[in-house]
Amino acid sequence: MTGGDAPDEELVGRVFLGRVLEPGDEVGGRWVREWGVAEVVRRLRGRGARPAGVSDKRWAGLLARAEGAEPERDLAAARAAGMRFVCPGDAEWPGQLDDLGDARPLGLWVRGRPSLRMWALRSVAVVGARACTEYGAHMAATLAAGLAEHGWVVVSGGAYGVDGAAHRGALGAGGATVAVLACGVDRPYPRGHTQLIGRIAEQGLVVGELPPGDHPTPSRFIVRNRVIAALTRGTVVVEAAHRSGSLATARAAQRLGRHTMGVPGPATSGLSAGVHELLRGDAVLVTDAAEVAELVGDMGELAPDRRGPVLPRDLLAPGARGVLAALPGGRAAPVDEIARGAQTTPDDAVARLYELRSLGYVERHGDGWKLTRQAMISVRDGESRC
Amino acid sequence: MTGGDAPDEELVGRVFLGRVLEPGDEVGGRWVREWGVAEVVRRLRGRGARPAGVSDKRWAGLLARAEGAEPERDLAAARAAGMRFVCPGDAEWPGQLDDLGDARPLGLWVRGRPSLRMWALRSVAVVGARACTEYGAHMAATLAAGLAEHGWVVVSGGAYGVDGAAHRGALGAGGATVAVLACGVDRPYPRGHTQLIGRIAEQGLVVGELPPGDHPTPSRFIVRNRVIAALTRGTVVVEAAHRSGSLATARAAQRLGRHTMGVPGPATSGLSAGVHELLRGDAVLVTDAAEVAELVGDMGELAPDRRGPVLPRDLLAPGARGVLAALPGGRAAPVDEIARGAQTTPDDAVARLYELRSLGYVERHGDGWKLTRQAMISVRDGESRC
Numbered sequence A, B: 001m002t003g004g005d006a007p008d009e010e011l012v013g014r015v016f017l018g019r020v021l022e023p024g025d026e027v028g029g030r031w032v033r034e035w036g037v038a039e040v041v042r043r044l045r046g047r048g049a050r051p052a053g054v055s056d057k058r059w060a061g062l063l064a065r066a067e068g069a070e071p072e073r074d075l076a077a078a079r080a081a082g083m084r085f086v087c088p089g090d091a092e093w094p095g096q097l098d099d100l101g102d103a104r105p106l107g108l109w110v111r112g113r114p115s116l117r118m119w120a121l122r123s124v125a126v127v128g129a130r131a132c133t134e135y136g137a138h139m140a141a142t143l144a145a146g147l148a149e150h151g152w153v154v155v156s157g158g159a160y161g162v163d164g165a166a167h168r169g170a171l172g173a174g175g176a177t178v179a180v181l182a183c184g185v186d187r188p189y190p191r192g193h194t195q196l197i198g199r200i201a202e203q204g205l206v207v208g209e210l211p212p213g214d215h216p217t218p219s220r221f222i223v224r225n226r227v228i229a230a231l232t233r234g235t236v237v238v239e240a241a242h243r244s245g246s247l248a249t250a251r252a253a254q255r256l257g258r259h260t261m262g263v264p265g266p267a268t269s270g271l272s273a274g275v276h277e278l279l280r281g282d283a284v285l286v287t288d289a290a291e292v293a294e295l296v297g298d299m300g301e302l303a304p305d306r307r308g309p310v311l312p313r314d315l316l317a318p319g320a321r322g323v324l325a326a327l328p329g330g331r332a333a334p335v336d337e338i339a340r341g342a343q344t345t346p347d348d349a350v351a352r353l354y355e356l357r358s359l360g361y362v363e364r365h366g367d368g369w370k371l372t373r374q375a376m377i378s379v380r381d382g383e384s385r386c
Helices: A009-020 A026-035 A037-047 A056-068 A071-080 A095-103 A116-121 A134-149 A162-172 A191-203 A218-231 A245-255 A270-279 A289-296 A303-307 A318-326 A335-341 A346-358 A373-380 B009-020 B026-035 B037-047 B056-068 B071-080 B095-103 B116-121 B134-149 B162-172 B191-203 B218-231 B245-255 B270-279 B289-296 B303-307 B318-326 B335-342 B346-358 B373-380
Strands: A083-086 A108-111 A123-127 A153-156 A177-181 A205-208 A234-237 A259-262 A362-365 A368-371 B083-086 B108-111 B123-127 B153-156 B177-181 B205-208 B234-237 B259-262 B362-365 B368-371
Touching: A009 A026, A009 A037, A009 A056, A009 A071, A009 A083, A026 A037, A026 A095, A037 A056, A071 A083, A095 A218, A116 A123, A116 A153, A116 A177, A116 A205, A116 A346, A123 A134, A123 A162, A123 A218, A123 A245, A134 A153, A134 A162, A134 A289, A153 A162, A153 A218, A162 A177, A162 A191, A177 A191, A177 A218, A191 A205, A218 A245, A234 A245, A234 A270, A234 A289, A245 A259, A245 A270, A259 A270, A259 A289, A318 A335, A318 A346, A335 A346, A335 A368, A346 A362, A368 A373, B009 B026, B009 B037, B009 B056, B009 B071, B009 B083, B026 B037, B026 B095, B037 B056, B071 B083, B095 B218, B116 B123, B116 B153, B116 B177, B116 B205, B116 B346, B123 B134, B123 B162, B123 B218, B123 B245, B134 B153, B134 B162, B134 B289, B153 B162, B153 B218, B162 B177, B162 B191, B177 B191, B177 B218, B191 B205, B218 B245, B234 B245, B234 B270, B234 B289, B245 B259, B245 B270, B259 B270, B259 B289, B318 B335, B318 B346, B335 B346, B335 B368, B346 B362, B368 B373
Parallel strands: A123 A153, A123 A234, A153 A177, A177 A205, A234 A259, B123 B153, B123 B234, B153 B177, B177 B205, B234 B259
Antiparallel strands: A083 A108, A108 A205, A362 A368, B083 B108, B108 B205, B362 B368
16 A cells, blocks of 8 residues: 555555456456546446446346455455555556556555565566476576576465475575465465465565455466566476466466576476477577576666666655665665664665665675665766655 | 499599598688699699698698598499498489588498488488487487488487487388498497497498598597588487587588577486577477477478479489389389389388488388379379489
């Protein structure tokens, strides 16, 4: 929620619509685009005409779901559970999701400290088979750890197999990871990953379109994949059989103009067959994190330093602005000193520093952090309002 | 040798030059192109001026080698050992080797019954690491067997590892295979492949640029690779470490405009690292023989039937013409009947039928062989002179 205590009508309306429309419903998405949230809510509350082209039966189904929706209660419960709802127009909204057009999520439920918008700016998806081989798990973990060490945020779906190995690899390297779930983010699925997803919420972000308490279905897994594809700069498929769900993620990434990559495996392995199919198309073969980073880091790994910040300071979340202001001008500082200056905890300071790194404001220097040359120039030129 | 008993001056001259110049010597190749074989021989016999741009020392070295050359003796010994010398201009010369420009072989020593020209028309190279893994050997053998079953001739280098597995895979499927050696074709190398290379000479072809008795050297292995690349429609690399010789073959194929393919393997395997490097470039990932055949068979697997013969009948070797003439017009015939009609052995008839199949003249039909529709049309139109 964007700052203040009283959530605005648009946000409450979107939470309401999330109880009525299934994720990825492009017809509903078109209504929202054409008439605005308030008008769609009004009609679904039974106070307006049935839209053209909708059958009686479908309309009755939507109205029935609308009757049970209690968005204010959802928001209160979510707040109590440490969740927030981020929607288009919010400072934390990742603008690249707009590429999904009418299939754009109504909003995302988020657990975790960092800014989703900023982490997503410098993120890569690592996805693959649930029933992966030892080789697949090893490659997912190694790639994710390497990406985390290169300063990339690792996004995956929280599932068994490749997804779990990728999240664990990033966490194990002390890096940043985001799980995009196909269920309510308060309701970790699969159950066997309750602990893992809890750790991701502590150290990273757990996000999803579905309202609190909702359960996953086969079609929800499929539509969830478009969010993973759209959120990230590229998708790496580690192991996938023919017709696997991770291939759908890769193809969505391709349609969205994101980089699509695959990790090769033995030609004799059915769990690599889907990846090889991708690699015979336009996907790029990758064997380590450096190759992934080279591809998705458009201007090379030093790009942020050379380009300078990609987001004006006044769009930074207050927490990140505080940490940025606490960095000394001409030297590196340890995390403890920065946290004291920003009046926050060292854990929170690290989360913010990663965001600021994604944006090209700060860089690691030995054990500490310092402003990049570009950030110092923008301070000198008076661009900053913080 | 092209027919008659008395080898012509050009052929003897090329055998002589093969004793003096190293394979792939582009300076020598330019002399041959600019002055003709006879003039280069004259000069190297000490009866002409030293060419411009050649040092005293190098020229003295060439003259010393020339002094020891006895081409007529080479040819007589070769004939006695069942070898022939095929050179540009011969009916059996594979014209695609001319793509090598001044690095074109002076000629090729050949052991085996089939026509090199015709087998090469429909051939694919399968190459890779000597010290391959079990996986590499399995993939090489499976690919080669599959290619042989699709009617493709499998070309490789006769080495341990991938090469040997490819030759054995093709032989095991009753298919056609060609070993291109980096030494005299009467002197199988490696020694441990004496039996295998003997079998290839019985059932297929063993070819090489080096004169009888010559031994391989590291640089001869490298220059040999250009012949494998040029002879075939495409090169598949099965396993290769970084900086491996088979990558040189693949790159030569790429420069020559041939298809370049690679079989993926685990990203953790150093023996797949070179292949993955290729696949990150312009090479195409392949996992089975059908994918290779689809790529190299320009017009699809039915192409020869649809296109009709690619070589006029009067360019066929006499043995192939005899077998072609023995095929009945309107039905399929078993090999025994064809062999009787052509007054040859069933083994020889099979070798010729494979050549004719490469050229689109014949096709398998149950257990027998029959003329293709196109071949029958060309008979009707009086194109044939056999």
